[in-house]
Amino acid sequence: MILIAQSDERSSCERPISKCAQYMGVLVATLAAFSIGTYLSWTSSALPLYNTNDTLSVSDQEGSWISSLVPLGAILTVIPTGIFADKIGRKKTIWITTVPLFLCWYIIGFVQSKIWIFLARFVAGAACGAASVVVPMFASEIAEQNIRGFPGIIFQLQITAGILFAYSTAFTDSLHVIAILCSVAPALLLIFFPFVPESPAWLVMQGQKNEANIVLKHFRGIRYGTEAELTRLEFQTSEMREIEPNISDLKNYQRATCIILGLMFFQQLSGVNILIFYAKKIFDDAGSILNSSTSSVIIGVVQVIATYFSTVLIERVGRKLLLFISASVMAVCMFTMSGYFRFQSSHDLSSFSWIPLLSFAVFIVIFSIGFAPVPWLMVGELFTNNVKSVANTAVMCNWTLAFLVTKCFQDIVNLMGISSSFAIFGMISLIGTIFVSVMVPETKGRSLEEIQIELYGTQIRIPTEDPEQREKHNKT
Incomplete structure (x- = not known):
C-alpha cells in the first residue's frame, strides 16, 4: 500500500x-x-x-x-x-x-x-x-x-x-x-x-536549463516534474546539432519532395486565394441572391466551421481519400461557376443566382477538410526528423504560388474572361485528382518506416525523438 x-x-x-x-x-x-x-x-x-x-x-x-x-x-x-x-x-x-x-x-x-x-x-x-x-x-x-x-x-x-x-x-x-x-x-x-514566457525548447538550446525549468512549471503546473521533459529537450537539441540539415539532403527524398511540392501546387492553383481575395467582387459580378457583403460573411462562417470539423475528420479518414475527394469536388465547383458566368452573358439567370454562393460555399468546405490541412500534415509524415526543417521550404513555395496566382488572375480575366479563368482552375484541380491517385501514398495509421519502404523500397535512417526510443532503435 x-x-x-x-x-x-x-x-x-x-x-x-x-x-x-x-x-x-x-x-x-x-x-x-x-x-x-x-x-x-x-x-x-x-x-x-x-x-x-x-x-x-x-x-x-x-x-x-x-x-x-x-x-x-x-x-x-x-x-x-x-x-x-x-x-x-x-x-x-x-x-x-x-x-x-x-x-x-x-x-x-x-x-x-x-x-x-x-x-x-x-x-x-x-x-x-x-x-x-x-x-x-x-x-x-x-x-x-x-x-x-x-x-x-x-x-x-x-x-x-x-x-x-x-x-x-x-x-x-x-x-x-x-x-x-x-x-x-x-x-x-x-x-x-x-x-x-519564452519557449522552453529555445531556453534549453541556449543552455538556460534553470529558466527552462521555471517556464515548464508555468505552462505545466507548479507540481509538474520537469526532469523527464528537460532531458528529452536536451537530447533533441544535441540531435539537431549532430545532424545539421542541408538542402542537399533532399536528394534522398526526391519522391517525397515531388509529392509535397505537387500538393502545394494544386493547393494554391485550385483558386482558393482568388475566392478569398475577391469574394465580394465575385458576388457582385454574379448578381448573387444576397448582398455581396452578406454572402462573403456566410462564406467566412462556413470556412471557420469547416476548419474546426476538419480536425476530427482527418483522424478518421485516410489522407489520400480526403485529398482525392477534395480535388474532385473543387473541380466540380469551379466548372459550375465557370458555366454560370458563361451563360450569364446570354441568358437571364436571376432564378439561379444562388448557384455562385452554393458553389463557393461547397468549395470552401471541401478545401478546408482536404487540401487546406492535409499537405501540411504530410510534410511531417513523409520526411524524417533530420530534414523536416529543410522541408519547411514548402512554406516559401506556398507563398510564391499564392503570389503568382493572385497577381496573374486579373491578367487572365482580361485575356480570357472570368468564365474561362474559373474553368482553368477547375482543370488544374481535375489534374490534381490524377496526381493524388498516382503519386500520393496513404499515410494514416502507418509508421514512418513503412512509408519510407513504400516510397523508396528501403528505410532511411530516422533520428529518434528521445533517449529511450533511440536505445530501442539501436537494439533492433
Whole structure:
C-alpha cells in the first residue's frame, strides 16, 4: 500500500495540474495568425471602396498588385525567420513581427498615396510570412505532447476567423474603420504577449536549463516534474546539432519532395486565394441572391466551421481519400461557376443566382477538410526528423504560388474572361485528382518506416525523438 501511494504521488507530480497556461499562451500567440487572415481578405472588403468619393483611384492592375504584395513580401522572410528565431528567441521574433502587422494598418487605411499602400502591404506580407513560421514553432514548443495537435488547429482557426472578421468589416463602407478594426488583433498581441514566457525548447538550446525549468512549471503546473521533459529537450537539441540539415539532403527524398511540392501546387492553383481575395467582387459580378457583403460573411462562417470539423475528420479518414475527394469536388465547383458566368452573358439567370454562393460555399468546405490541412500534415509524415526543417521550404513555395496566382488572375480575366479563368482552375484541380491517385501514398495509421519502404523500397535512417526510443532503435 505504501509503494502504491508513493507511486501515485510521484505520477501526480509528473502530470500537469492545468493546461490553462498552455491554452492561453497558444491563443495569444496565434493572434498573429488572426492578423494574417485579415490581411489576406482585406482586399475583398476594401478594393470595391476605391474609386468612390474621397478615395484613391485604383485600376484593376493596381488592385491586383495590392492583393498580391502580401504573399510576395511573405516569400522573402520564410527562410530567414527560422534562423532569426533560433538566435534571438521565439518570443522576441513574434513581438518584432507584430509591430509591422499593427502599424501597416494605419498606413493602408489613412495614407492617401498608392505608393505607401503598396509598401505597407509588402511589409505586412513580410511580417505575415515570418509569423507563419515562428508562431506555429512557438505554439508547438510550449504545448505538452498529448495536445501537440491543438496549436495547429488553433493556428488554422485563427486564420479563418481573421478572414471572416475582415469580411464582416465590409458593412462599415469605410476604409478608415476597416483598418482600425483590423488593427485590434495585433494591438492585443503587442499588449499581452510580453506576459507569455519564452519557449522552453529555445531556453534549453541556449543552455538556460534553470529558466527552462521555471517556464515548464508555468505552462505545466507548479507540481509538474520537469526532469523527464528537460532531458528529452536536451537530447533533441544535441540531435539537431549532430545532424545539421542541408538542402542537399533532399536528394534522398526526391519522391517525397515531388509529392509535397505537387500538393502545394494544386493547393494554391485550385483558386482558393482568388475566392478569398475577391469574394465580394465575385458576388457582385454574379448578381448573387444576397448582398455581396452578406454572402462573403456566410462564406467566412462556413470556412471557420469547416476548419474546426476538419480536425476530427482527418483522424478518421485516410489522407489520400480526403485529398482525392477534395480535388474532385473543387473541380466540380469551379466548372459550375465557370458555366454560370458563361451563360450569364446570354441568358437571364436571376432564378439561379444562388448557384455562385452554393458553389463557393461547397468549395470552401471541401478545401478546408482536404487540401487546406492535409499537405501540411504530410510534410511531417513523409520526411524524417533530420530534414523536416529543410522541408519547411514548402512554406516559401506556398507563398510564391499564392503570389503568382493572385497577381496573374486579373491578367487572365482580361485575356480570357472570368468564365474561362474559373474553368482553368477547375482543370488544374481535375489534374490534381490524377496526381493524388498516382503519386500520393496513404499515410494514416502507418509508421514512418513503412512509408519510407513504400516510397523508396528501403528505410532511411530516422533520428529518434528521445533517449529511450533511440536505445530501442539501436537494439533492433
